[in-house]
Amino acid sequence: MATGYYPVIDNSFKYGAGLTWLLAAHRAALGISKTGISEPNGKRRRHIMALFSLVSLSSSIAPLKMVTLSSLSEPVIIIGGGTFGTTTAFYLAKKGYTSVTVLDRFPVPSLEAAGVDINKVVRTEYPDALYTKMATDARDLWRDPNGLFSGLYHPSGWIIGASKRSLPFVEASIRSAESLGVEPARELTTEEIRQRWPVLNGDLPGWKSFWSSGAAWVNAKEGIFRMARKAINSGVKYISGDAGYAKQLLFDENATCVGVKCADGSTYFGRKIVLAAGAAAGSLLDLQGQIVAKGHTVGHIQLSPEEVGKYKDMPIIDHLEGGILFPPQEDGIMKIGAIHFVTNFAKPNSGVSLPRYRSDNPRDGVPAKIEARLRKWMRECVPELADREWVETRICWDGDMPDYNFLITPHPAHKNLDIAIGGSAHGFKFLPVLGKYIVDMMEGTLDPEIAQKWKWRPGAKMVNFETNPHPDTPEDLNDMPGCGPSPKAVL
Numbered sequence: 193m194a195t196g197y198y199p200v201i202d203n204s205f206k207y208g209a210g211l212t213w214l215l216a217a218h219r220a221a222l223g224i225s226k227t228g229i230s231e232p233n234g235k236r237r238r239h240i241m242a243l244f245s246l247v248s249l250s251s252s253i254a255p256l257k258m259v260t261l262s263s264l265s266e267p268v269i270i271i272g273g274g275t276f277g278t279t280t281a282f283y284l285a286k287k288g289y290t291s292v293t294v295l296d297r298f299p300v301p302s303l304e305a306a307g308v309d310i311n312k313v314v315r316t317e318y319p320d321a322l323y324t325k326m327a328t329d330a331r332d333l334w335r336d337p338n339g340l341f342s343g344l345y346h347p348s349g350w351i352i353g354a355s356k357r358s359l360p361f362v363e364a365s366i367r368s369a370e371s372l373g374v375e376p377a378r379e380l381t382t383e384e385i386r387q388r389w390p391v392l393n394g395d396l397p398g399w400k401s402f403w404s405s406g407a408a409w410v411n412a413k414e415g416i417f418r419m420a421r422k423a424i425n426s427g428v429k430y431i432s433g434d435a436g437y438a439k440q441l442l443f444d445e446n447a448t449c450v451g452v453k454c455a456d457g458s459t460y461f462g463r464k465i466v467l468a469a470g471a472a473a474g475s476l477l478d479l480q481g482q483i484v485a486k487g488h489t490v491g492h493i494q495l496s497p498e499e500v501g502k503y504k505d506m507p508i509i510d511h512l513e514g515g516i517l518f519p520p521q522e523d524g525i526m527k528i529g530a531i532h533f534v535t536n537f538a539k540p541n542s543g544v545s546l547p548r549y550r551s552d553n554p555r556d557g558v559p560a561k562i563e564a565r566l567r568k569w570m571r572e573c574v575p576e577l578a579d580r581e582w583v584e585t586r587i588c589w590d591g592d593m594p595d596y597n598f599l600i601t602p603h604p605a606h607k608n609l610d611i612a613i614g615g616s617a618h619g620f621k622f623l624p625v626l627g628k629y630i631v632d633m634m635e636g637t638l639d640p641e642i643a644q645k646w647k648w649r650p651g652a653k654m655v656n657f658e659t660n661p662h663p664d665t666p667e668d669l670n671d672m673p674g675c676g677p678s679p680k681a682v683l
Contacts, residue, residue, distance in 0.1 A: 260636035261464055267291040268634075269452055269462035271438045271476065273298070273420065273430060274305030275620050276612045277468035279627030282419045285426035287631060292428045293460060295452060297437040300420040300430055301413050304549045306470055306590040307620040308413045309490070310527060311518050313508055314621045315350060315407040316374055319364030322642060324372055326622055326629075333624035334410055340422060341624065344415055348519050350407035351385065351392075352377055353399045353511030357663040361512065362402055377402040389506050394573040399511065409508055409518055415623055431458075441465065441476055441609070449609035464634060468612040471547040471589040480650035482599060483613060485545045486666055487587035489530040489558045489566065493580040495520050512661050514569035526577070530566045533617075533666035534559060534587065547589035548669060558585045559672045592616045594653050596660065600633050600646040610634055611648070617662070 261268070268284060270277045273296035284292045301308045314334050316327040335345040354362045362377065369376035380403045382396045424430060434456035442451040442459065451461040467473055471485035495503065500520045509517040516529040535545040550556055570578035591613045593599055599614035612630045619626070632638040633646075654660050 261289075261634055264288045265290050266463035267461065268293070268464045268466065269460050270294045270466045270468055271452060272296060272305075272468035272470060272472075273300060273302040273432075274468070274470050275307035275416065275615060275623050276470065276626065276630065277466070278416050278420050278423070279623050279625075280466055280468060280612055280630045281423040281428045281627070282426075283627030283631045285423045285428050290427055292423075293462070294420075294423075294428060294430045295436040295438050295454065295460065296430070296432050297434075297455075298551075299432040300424075301416040304547070304551055304589070305416070306588055306615060306617075307416055307623065309588065310411070310413060310492075310521065310525065311409045312412040312620045313350065313407060313510065313516070314345070314410050315404065317352065317362070317365040317369065317377055317404060317407075319361060319368050321368050321372055322645065323618075324365075324368050324374060326625055328372075328374060330622050330625045331406070331408070334415075334621075335408070340418055341410070341415055344411040344418075345408050346410065346519075347406075347408040348507050349403065349405045350508035350510055351380065352402040352404065353396070353509065353514065354402070355398055355400065355513050358512035358661060359400060361661045362400075366402075375404075375406055377404040379403075391503050391506055392509070392573055394571060394575050396572055399572075403507075407508060410621075412620060419623065431460075434458075438469065438476060441467075441606075443606065446607070447605060448607040449603070462608075464608055464610060466610045466612055466630075466634070470613055470615060471591040473591055473611075473613045474544045475546055477603075477609075479544075479599075482593060482648075482650055482652060483591040484535060484594075484666075485547045485589055486533040486535055486592045486617070487547065487589045487669075488533050488617065489562045490586050490588050491528050491558070491563075491566070491582045492525050492584040493528065493577060494583045495524040495526055497524065500524050509573055511569065511573075513664065514572065515566050517570070517574065525583070528566060528570065529588075530562050531662050532562050532565055532664055533592075533662065534562065534672070535666050535668045536670070537668050538670055545668075548587070549589070550586055556587075558587060559667075559669065561667070561672055590615045590617050590619070595649075596654070597652075598646045599648070600630055600638075601643070601648050602633070604648050614646075 268289060268291065270281055270292065273294050277294055281292055281294050296302045298304065314331050316324055316331060318324045318327060333339055334341050336342065352362055366376040380401045382399065385392055385401060420430065435454055435458045437455035438452050439455050440453040441449055442453055444450050449465045451459055452465060453459050467477060469476060473479060474483055474485065503520050506519050508519065512531065515531055518527045520526040536548045537543065537545050567578050593614040593616050596616045598619065600612050603609040603611060610633065629638060629642065633643065
């Protein structure tokens with residue numbers, strides 16, 4: 193894993209004010225600026241090499257007492273400008289923090305972030321009361337006509353399809369909704385579906401279907417963009433390109449995380465370092481097997497204006513073992529997503545599944561096996577669209593926790609390092625509210641029951657199917673043929 197050692201020059205040095213003094217004292221001699229280190233020469237190079245000798249650190253360090261922020265002016269560095277990083281930056285700025293920097297390889301909205309998509313589902317169906325409440329609070333902000341996300345919320349409702357393996361998740365979600373006084377999904381017969389939405393004229397074989405009027409889809413990319421823009425207008429600094437492409441975490445001799453080194457050599461220091469890099473977090477830190485990068489295939493088809501009129505009033509269709517289909521957008525693009533996930537345990541990844549991003553592999557297509565499954569499922573619900581040519585495809589990567597609970601916690605061994613990852617293919621809908629919880633964690637005020645659920649937990653496992661909406665075992669890209677170059681445009 194990419195870690196670095198930051199040697200303390202003065203034994204009396206204490207991180208915090210001491211770091212500010214150190215940087216000020218050595219900036220002129222060593223070429224250090226607020227955003228990094230200039231290209232060194234001669235004697236300066238030797239000084240810097242002594243100052244930033246990079247070595248591996250053992251992860252077997254005794255747990256430390258949590259360190260919280262004590263001043264609104266203390267520098268905070270957030271690694272990752274996707275859903276978790278953006279909502280964290282927004283809420284830090286909202287609380288008055290004045291020195292927040294977000295590092296990301298790509299400018300806003302981050303190209304490869306799981307949440308940066310043309311649309312995402314906003315729904316409240318969860319078997320866990322915590323997520324039901326969070327989703328309900330988030331939905332209220334998504335649909336506020338005078339709020340930050342005005343115009344992005346499209347209340348289409350959704351049909352949840354399930355079979356034997358995924359049915360416990362739906363049934364537990366209904367019980368959770370009823371216990372909180374939220375309108376639960378209700379069962380629909382195939383005939384009722386056809387009568388209400390004639391365009392859904394497939395056989396729906398083996399489906400047990402449920403209707404929820406409270407679900408919607410939102411313009412996901414625009415949602416992240418607006419929240420990031422609001423944060424920037426409130427003083428948050430975003431750095432992209434190689435200067436924002438985090439490559440190493442930096443630690444002092446006590447294993448305290450003090451900063452980040454990026455691809456161009458720029459180095460950033462903070463009182464808090466927040467790892468919010470999603471599926472790519474495992475490239476920066478040993479996560480002890482907690483996060484697995486999983487990807488799901490997404491394809492777009494183009495409808496004619498006449499077809500848009502025909503399908504525009506359909507609900508979202510989400511079969512938990514088949515796929516997900518969105519209503520068409522005004523431009524005629526219809527998004528279809530697979531729920532058969534893939535991993536990437538390639539040899540260079542040292543036993544860790546890491547994302548294989550399209551930006552690094554521009555000729556990648558999508559796995560032929562996954563595409564065949566997806567088209568077979570489309571024939572079950574919208575047969576006339578099942579063989580349409582893709583106009584764009586991608587594999588969307590997210591960091592999955594085995595139990596589907598987030599990983600939002602101080603690191604148990606590295607002071608000043610906080611973790612905010614584990615979206616597990618359901619985190620985006622919480623964009624409007626999740627940052628509040630993350631900032632509470634950083635300040636040491638997160639509700640103890642929630643902190644227990646989101647704690648550092650190597651060895652976490654799925655307890656039962658009630659908490660697992662997608663029970664199929666993922667397949668690895670390296671074992672699947674047909675994932676070669678694609679002639680089509682990419683997302």
